Amino acid sequence: MESGMLLSGGQRALIRESWQRVSGSPVQHGLVLFTRLFDLDPDLLPLFQYNCKQFASPQECLSAPEFLDHIRKVMLVIDAAVSHLENLSCLEEYLCNLGKKHQAVGVKVESFSTVGESLLYMLEKCLGAAFNPEVQEAWSKLYNAVVKAMQRGWETLPEGD
Numbered sequence: 640m641e642s643g644m645l646l647s648g649g650q651r652a653l654i655r656e657s658w659q660r661v662s663g664s665p666v667q668h669g670l671v672l673f674t675r676l677f678d679l680d681p682d683l684l685p686l687f688q689y690n691c692k693q694f695a696s697p698q699e700c701l702s703a704p705e706f707l708d709h710i711r712k713v714m715l716v717i718d719a720a721v722s723h724l725e726n727l728s729c730l731e732e733y734l735c736n737l738g739k740k741h742q743a744v745g746v747k748v749e750s751f752s753t754v755g756e757s758l759l760y761m762l763e764k765c766l767g768a769a770f771n772p773e774v775q776e777a778w779s780k781l782y783n784a785v786v787k788a789m790q791r792g793w794e795t796l797p798e799g800d
Contacts, residue, residue, distance in 0.1 A: 645727070645781075646724060646777060646780055649773075650773075650776070650777035650780065651724045651725070651777075654721055654724060654774075654777050654778060654781055655721060657762060657766055657769065657770070657774050657778070658717070658718070658721045660765060660766060661762065661765050661766075662714070662718055662721075665710070665711060665714035665715075665718075666710055666714070668714070668765055669710035669713060669714045669761075670701060670710065671761045672710075672713075672754075672760070672761040673701060673706075673757070675756075675757040675760045675761065676753060676754060676757040677700070678697075679753050679756060679757065680750065680753045681697065683750060684696075684697055684700060686744060686745055689703065716737070716785075717758075721781075727785075730785075731788050731791075734789050735788055735789065735791045735792040736792060738788070738789030738790055738791060738792025738793055739793070741789065741792070742792065742793050751786045751790075755779070755782045755783075755786070758778070759775060759778060759779070759782075762774070762778060763775075
């Protein structure tokens with residue numbers, strides 16, 4: 640994860656400024672992200688089970704206390720990436736392990752593009768006119784770097800022995 644080459648100083652500033660506006664209400668904005676995710680791909684809903692309970696609808700899932708905890712965790716990961724823009728490589732091991740955990744519960748690598756779309760949607764809804772093409776490009780680069788690190792978690796798992 641070569642964060643120095645990844646983002647320019649201007650892009651890092653755009654990410655920090657925009658995140659500052661979002662991070663004050665992580666659950667509220669996380670709900671926007673996950674509502675959009677379930678709108679784009681309802682087939683992801685069964686991946687979210689707590690105590691073997693299957694949710695009947697996205698609304699039921701989005702209001703479950705366990706899922707709200709998941710939203711907080713997702714927003715904390717984004718916050719950690721924003722906090723370490725100058726040195727994303729220090730998060731490499733953590734993100735790789737996070738990738739392994741996601742694979743273990745049945746998440747497909749392809750689903751991360753839908754999550755990325757949902758993240759950009761949430762940022763656009765929160766930031767309004769401040770969500771311009773430069774902000775979108777900066778966030779896309781950061782998200783792609785995070786996903787690449789998480790994908791390395793898939794690559795380190797042994798093939799079906």
